[in-house]
Amino acid sequence: MRIKLLAAALAGVGLFSGPARAQVEIQWWHSMGGALGEALNEVANAYNASQKEVKVVTSFKGTYPESMTAAIAAFRAGNPPHLLQVFEVGTATMMAAKGAVKPVYQLMRETKQPFDAKSYLPAVTGYYTDTKGNMLSFPFNSSTVMFYINKDAFKKAGLDPEKAPRTWREVQAAADKLKAAGQQCVYTTSWPSWKHVENFSAWHNLPIGTKENGFGGMDSRFTINSPQHVKHIEMLAEMAKKGQFTYAGRTNQGDAKFSSGECAMFTGSTGAQAGIRRAAKFEWSINFIPHHDDIKGAPQNSIIGGASLWVMTSKERKPAEYAAVAKFFSYLSQADVQMAWHTKTGYVPITQAAYDMTKKSGFYDKDPGAELAVKQLTHKAPTANSKGLRFGNFVQGRTVIEEELEAVFSGKKTAKQGLDDAVRRADEILVQFEKANK
């Protein structure tokens, strides 16, 4: 019995190491569920069908934090995937994990694959490069936050449905009218910290933290309790008190409140469009996010959300495997592949070439909202305040900010108190991260 087993095991080993030029398998762990997951599998399948040397194997590992946790555990056990899709707030954590990841620019150079960080949209490049402009992870699915209005509700309240509010002053004026017309929920938002702290800062060219929002070093500290930030959160708290702002939750719960027609105005991800298109039984439009016209320099440009692909290392990794990953990246960089992904998923096109190609195809004539996101991301050339953010352990940091925002919106704290506490608590996390990653 034992001999039989041994023989079987040996045969198994033989199977895998047999042919000298076997296909190289790449494990790709991702967090794209539902329709997005299907689109991702299509990308992998198309690549596998296009050549014989490399086989990309995708596995869905749950939400972004879950995938990241799984990959960290796998790395500790010595068996991480080749590719890991990491959401934008995990960027700093991945970057600091020097022995666990291989920067993309280094990989492409070592494997002699052509790669130009500048071919990406600046708002995308900015987020995933180091201070020298070297691309650290491979941009994949990028979104940004947009402003949606329910045109039917606007009509009913006697507002011009073709003129969406452009400033917060106009939003408030519209809110008064909508409320007076009996609108139950006037305005809501998904991703409160991403929209009202992170993107608010970028859109108004205000720093989120010192040291170029953390790009300049791990000793960055938050600056989200500036008078402008306090004023903005105060305004939201005031609107909440008047029943003009309905808090929906920390993730995308706002999406359903808008698409069901409950709320007339809504800020949420570009990715919300697919769901709204399917569910909304009313006319709606997608617009630039509102800004405060009394803050100089606004509007600047919005920042991206979504995720990028990180190349993970391990002791047993062979050069052939890295080469395979690099080849796959070259495939992913092709404009037609990117355009297919962009038009199928609603994520923004991340390279200039893909954007131009989509434009030429006439896609935006049918779906102007899809282009608006690019226009908002590239509204002005990104500054140190608006190219993104890079804070250690921002998964925890963002939770802290959201907790404090909730305390403000429910009237437990003033905007000033809440944001001061958010800065104090989030800074402690940064200090801890700095110490752990010395």
Added chain:
Amino acid sequence: MEKRVVYRSAWLPYALVAPQLAITLVFFFWPASQAIWFSFQLQDAFGQSSSFVGLQNFVALFKDPNYRDSFTVTAVFSVLVAGIGIALSLLLAVMADRVVRGSFAYRTLLIWPYAVAAAVAGVLYAFLFAPSIGIVTYVLKGWFGMDWNWVLKGDQAMALVVIAAVWNHISYNFLFFLAGLQSIPRSLIEAAAIDGAGPTRRFWSIVFPLLSPTAFFLLVVNVVYAFFGTFGIIDATTQGGPATSTQILVYKVYHDGVKAADLGGSSAQSVVLMAVVIALTVVQFRYIERKVNY
């Protein structure tokens, strides 16, 4: 009288307890000792560098006002869950015990909720009480004019998780109380009835004291349940929010350790949690058990 089995063989008794011991060692003592070890360390997420920092993780914890708040939240939550859960199931058990016709059907129905996993119960209640689409919300808003939005209102969020947690655990308590009630000798109650004691008097003077061992056991179990077993419900509904109003200790351990990859801080929290539960159990056995009539 002592119940004791005497084994002739020297190794047999050890062999018989070995599997249980092995499970306890591998799944309880080893992780617990790892947690203690990690709690004195500062580690990056990938475990590539770690340094011994002594009690620094603990000092940081207790300096954090939010962590101290989490204690209050946990205390309120466990008192509510254990208190309401035990009282309600005792009431149900007494009622079910008195029913003559169809008692089997009633009992079976009352046991059902226990078959529902905590996470599923959480999802069910999240739907029932969902701020815009929940059916209970519809009643609360439409009939009582209540401004129901637990996504933002801390007290309502607490009420929601308490209701879900109590509902999920009520069958367990019910079963034990029912068994306890049925083991009370009928003759005692009949004798009291003949002496002229009414149902209320009979309950408080005879039934309740005789049930006290069961009630005590359930108190311990319910507190432990509120501390650990309700994790799934909280994760599926409020995730500790709004602000930190439903962030019980075990949920914070999970969030900081698993989601935020702060192993040192999270381990320190779990060590503190371990100490709290051990202390509570000891207190319960030493002081409350003395008042129990076996």
